[in-house]
Amino acid sequence: MTMADPAAMMAAIAERRSALIAQCPAPPPTPSAEELRANPIRIIEVGTSGPSAIFIHGGVQGGLGGGPGTFDRQRVLAEKGWRLRLIERPGFGQSPSRGVDDMEAEAEWIAEMLGEGSHLIGHSWGGADALLAAARRPAAVQSLTLIEPALFPIVMSDPELRADPEMQMVGGRMAGLVLQSETPADYAIAFKRTVMGLPDDPGIQDRIAGLEAHREAAERLGCALLLGKMASPEAMRAAADTVAAHKIPVLVISGGWSAFFDQVGEVVARFTNGRFETVRARNHMVQLANPEAFNRLLNGFMRDADSAVS
Numbered sequence: 060m061t062m063a064d065p066a067a068m069m070a071a072i073a074e075r076r077s078a079l080i081a082q083c084p085a086p087p088p089t090p091s092a093e094e095l096r097a098n099p100i101r102i103i104e105v106g107t108s109g110p111s112a113i114f115i116h117g118g119v120q121g122g123l124g125g126g127p128g129t130f131d132r133q134r135v136l137a138e139k140g141w142r143l144r145l146i147e148r149p150g151f152g153q154s155p156s157r158g159v160d161d162m163e164a165e166a167e168w169i170a171e172m173l174g175e176g177s178h179l180i181g182h183s184w185g186g187a188d189a190l191l192a193a194a195r196r197p198a199a200v201q202s203l204t205l206i207e208p209a210l211f212p213i214v215m216s217d218p219e220l221r222a223d224p225e226m227q228m229v230g231g232r233m234a235g236l237v238l239q240s241e242t243p244a245d246y247a248i249a250f251k252r253t254v255m256g257l258p259d260d261p262g263i264q265d266r267i268a269g270l271e272a273h274r275e276a277a278e279r280l281g282c283a284l285l286l287g288k289m290a291s292p293e294a295m296r297a298a299a300d301t302v303a304a305h306k307i308p309v310l311v312i313s314g315g316w317s318a319f320f321d322q323v324g325e326v327v328a329r330f331t332n333g334r335f336e337t338v339r340a341r342n343h344m345v346q347l348a349n350p351e352a353f354n355r356l357l358n359g360f361m362r363d364a365d366s367a368v369s
Contacts, residue, residue, distance in 0.1 A: 106138075
C-alpha cells in the first residue's frame with residue numbers, strides 16, 4: 060500500500076483511526092453562539108504602533124507543544140516597529156475551548172481577525188489554519204509565513220507527488236503512526252518521536268519524558284491528535300491555489316532537522332508560489348530554538364512585502 064494508491068491508504072487509515080478513537084472519551088460539545096460571544100478568543104497585544112502581525116500557534120488542546128508561549132521569543136519584534144497580536148487558540152491559555160481542534164472552523168475566526176489588513180504567521184497546526192484563513196480573505200493578507208505547517212495532506216492532492224518515491228516513503232512513515240498503534244497512547248508517543256525532534260528546551264523535554272512515564276498523559280495527547288479535524292487535501296490545495304492566484308507574498312520556514320518537514324515545506328512553497336527557507340533548529344519549535352535567525356528572516360520578509368505595495 061503506497062501513496063500511489065491513495066484510496067486504499069486512506070481507507071486503511073480511516074479504519075484504524077476509528078478503532079483508536081473508540082478508545083477515547085467523548086469530546087466536549089461545541090459551545091453555542093451565545094457562549095462563544097460571551098467567551099471570546101484571547102489576543103495578547105505587544106507593541107502599540109506599526110503594521111499588524113498576527114501569530115497563530117500550533118499544538119492540540121491538552122497536548123504537547125504549541126500554546127501561547129510558542130512566540131515568546133518573537134515579542135522583541137515590537138521593538139522593530141511591529142504591532143504583534145499573539146492569538147491564544149481555543150483551549151489554550153485563557154481562551155475557552157470550542158470543542159475539538161478544527162482547522163476549517165479556526166480559519167473562519169482568524170480571517171475575521173485580519174481586519175483591514177495584517178501580516179499572518181502560523182506554526183504547525185496554526186500554519187495550516189493560517190493558509191486556510193488567508194484564502195478566505197486574501198485581500199487582507201499583507202504576507203503569509205508558515206513555519207513547519209501541518210499541511211502534509213496537501214501532498215495527496217497531486218498525482219505526481221503521490222507517485223514520487225521519496226514522498227511515498229514519508230507518507231508511509233506518517234501513515235504508519237496510525238496503522239501501527241494499538242492505543243491512543245502508542246500513537247502519541249510515536250507521533251512525538253517523529254514530529255518533535257530533539258528538544259533543547261527543558262520544558263519540552265519534561266513533557267516528552269512525561270508521555271512515556273505517564274500513560275494517561277499520552278492517552279490525552281493521542282486522543283486530542285486523533286479527534287482533531289484537519290482540512291482535506293483538496294481544501295488545503297484550493298487554499299494554496301487561491302493564495303498563489305492573489306500573489307500574496309509567502310514564506311515557508313523549516314528547521315532543517317526533518318526531511319518530512321523540509322519536503323512538505325518545499326511543496327507548499329511551490330503550490331503558493333512562495334519562498335522556502337531553512338532556519339537551522341534541532342526540533343519543530345524553530346522560532347524558539349533559533350530566535351535570532353528566525354526573527355531576522357521574518358522581519359526582513361515582512362518589510363519587503365510592505366515595501367512592494369507602498
